[in-house]
Amino acid sequence: MKSVHTVAIIEDNPIDVFINTRVIEQAELAEEILPFNSAREALNYLNSCAELGSMPPELIILDIRMPDMDGFDFLEAFETMPETLKQYVKIVMLSSSLDPVDQSRALSHSSVVAFISKPLTRDKILQFPI
Amino acid sequence: MNSATVNIYRRKINLGKPIMLNELLAGWQIAELSFADSAQILMGDQKFALLFYAGSSEELVRISLEIHHANPGIQIIVIGDQVPGMAIFHSKAILALQTSEISQLPDLLNELLNGHASASQQAALLELKEKNTELEKINFELDRFVYSASHDLRSPLTSVLGLLYLLRVEVKEEGAQRYVDLMEESILKLDNIIRDIVAYSRNNRTELQIEKIQMKDLMADVEAGLRYLESPGINIHDSVKVEHVSEFPSDRNRLMTVLNNLISNSIKYRHPARNPEVFVSVETGEEFVTLKIRDNGIGIKDYHLGKIFDMFYRTSDHSTGSGLGLYIVKETIKKLGGSIDVESEVNQGTQFIIQLPASYQENL
Numbered sequence: 001m002k003s004v005h006t007v008a009i010i011e012d013n014p015i016d017v018f019i020n021t022r023v024i025e026q027a028e029l030a031e032e033i034l035p036f037n038s039a040r041e042a043l044n045y046l047n048s049c050a051e052l053g054s055m056p057p058e059l060i061i062l063d064i065r066m067p068d069m070d071g072f073d074f075l076e077a078f079e080t081m082p083e084t085l086k087q088y089v090k091i092v093m094l095s096s097s098l099d100p101v102d103q104s105r106a107l108s109h110s111s112v113v114a115f116i117s118k119p120l121t122r123d124k125i126l127q128f129p130i
Numbered sequence: 131m132n133s134a135t136v137n138i139y140r141r142k143i144n145l146g147k148p149i150m151l152n153e154l155l156a157g158w159q160i161a162e163l164s165f166a167d168s169a170q171i172l173m174g175d176q177k178f179a180l181l182f183y184a185g186s187s188e189e190l191v192r193i194s195l196e197i198h199h200a201n202p203g204i205q206i207i208v209i210g211d212q213v214p215g216m217a218i219f220h221s222k223a224i225l226a227l228q229t230s231e232i233s234q235l236p237d238l239l240n241e242l243l244n245g246h247a248s249a250s251q252q253a254a255l256l257e258l259k260e261k262n263t264e265l266e267k268i269n270f271e272l273d274r275f276v277y278s279a280s281h282d283l284r285s286p287l288t289s290v291l292g293l294l295y296l297l298r299v300e301v302k303e304e305g306a307q308r309y310v311d312l313m314e315e316s317i318l319k320l321d322n323i324i325r326d327i328v329a330y331s332r333n334n335r336t337e338l339q340i341e342k343i344q345m346k347d348l349m350a351d352v353e354a355g356l357r358y359l360e361s362p363g364i365n366i367h368d369s370v371k372v373e374h375v376s377e378f379p380s381d382r383n384r385l386m387t388v389l390n391n392l393i394s395n396s397i398k399y400r401h402p403a404r405n406p407e408v409f410v411s412v413e414t415g416e417e418f419v420t421l422k423i424r425d426n427g428i429g430i431k432d433y434h435l436g437k438i439f440d441m442f443y444r445t446s447d448h449s450t451g452s453g454l455g456l457y458i459v460k461e462t463i464k465k466l467g468g469s470i471d472v473e474s475e476v477n478q479g480t481q482f483i484i485q486l487p488a489s490y491q492e493n494l
Contacts, residue, residue, distance in 0.1 A: 013285070013289065015289045015292075015293070016288075016289055016292065019289065019292035019293060019295075019296060020292075022296050023292070023295070023296070026299060065281060065285075095281075096281055096284040096285050096287075096288040097277065097281050098277065098280055098281070098284070098324075098325065098328050099277040099281075100383070101277075102277075117288075118285075118288035118289075118291075118292065119288045119289070119291045119292030119295055120292065121292075121295055122299075
């Protein structure tokens with residue numbers, strides 16, 4: 001694992017946002033942590049990054065089951081973003097799903113580098129392929 | 131009960147004279163006739179059953195004919211009998227013929243029976259297809275339900291596990307650590323019950339997915355999944371010894387379920403006086419692949435041995451699981467087309483012997 005400048009957390013459950021933030025801080029994975037409690041909010045942020053030419057987060061930790069737009073909806077929307085942004089941003093899926101279909105579906109997206117089961121721990125962060 | 135379609139064929143009829151049975155049955159491929167004498171003259175109303183080959187098909191059809199002499203001509207009521215394994219004709223048809231048309235009767239009947247048989251076969255096929263689609267839909271929905279419900283049940287558990295993880299890292303008090311350990315143990319136990327239920331439901335509803343199994347890769351995943359059982363002095367990788375073998379075909383997920391359950395039992399029910407050891411060996415033969423999982427644990431008493439594969443059976447109040455583990459193992463092996471046996475000696479250890487087919491028809 002190398003540390004990154006900015007990591008975004010897309011997670012609707014505030015307790016999990018808290019846990020992920022804390023574990024990322026302790027593992028010193030990133031200098032800046034951006035929590036989004038919905039996929040739509042994160043997508044708007046990425047769009048504004050693309051428009052303004054500002055740096056998007058290098059890493060996104062993405063939950064799957066969320067109301068309104070879920071993790072897969074996010075991935076599909078992400079696919080339509082500019083190529084330069086897509087190549088810069090890596091995505092780690094973090095879920096408590098036991099569904100093998102979720103895993104294979106997530107990993108079929110080229111931007112998704114790992115599928116991790118909750119809870120996030122330091123050991124799991126150390127194994128991020130980034 | 132199937133609703134019977136009644137086809138009614140009526141013709142104008144204009145004469146009434148006695149009919150010879152053999153005239154009526156000329157050209158029929160009769161297999162069996164309830165009349166003794168086929169030269170009989172049919173006078174008045176007659177009823178008889180006959181078994182004949184419908185059209186050019188090899189299929190035997192049994193029908194009853196009721197011949198009613200009308201004035202003029204005859205009326206024939208054809209009643210199909212439902213005979214398992216024979217052409218489906220369970221309706222009633224009425225043929226009204228002129229005597230001059232009697233020679234056409236076999237053709238008419240054949241047409242009627244064949245047409246009906248194929249129509250009802252088609253209807254049956256269609257019904258089967260619809261049922262199948264419906265079942266697939268139910269299966270799919272049930273699958274979604276199980277995963278969705280298990281996800282919703284597990285979400286708060288994983289949150290608590292995450293918080294306990296942080297608590298362990300951030301709070302260094304000796305006493306607190308113990309509480310954290312116990313809470314974590316309880317949560318993991320609950321999580322394992324949910325996993326058991328998902329594995330059970332999955333085994334029941336999904337088709338086999340046969341691929342070539344590399345024991346080394348498989349065991350690495352099994353060990354990773356059992357790491358939660360580790361405690362000071364207990365190291366899964368050191369405890370589990372695998373005799374390496376060539377690859378063999380099986381369903382990876384199901385085999386993992388089986389090995390996960392058996393090996394986690396070996397670790398959970400280890401002998402207090404020694405380090406747990408589990409030996410996994412695989413022999414690939416012509417017909418069977420034989421897996422042996424042997425441990426040096428506390429063993430199972432004779433009178434429990436016959437029941438350990440039963441649903442919800444637990445050998446004692448000290449059993450920590452849901453009572454589903456070995457039941458799932460048995461069901462999973464059944465789905466794989468194999469068998470499982472157990473040998474055990476109290477205080478010495480237990481050995482499970484699994485035989486699986488050495489080859490599968492599909493997907494290879």
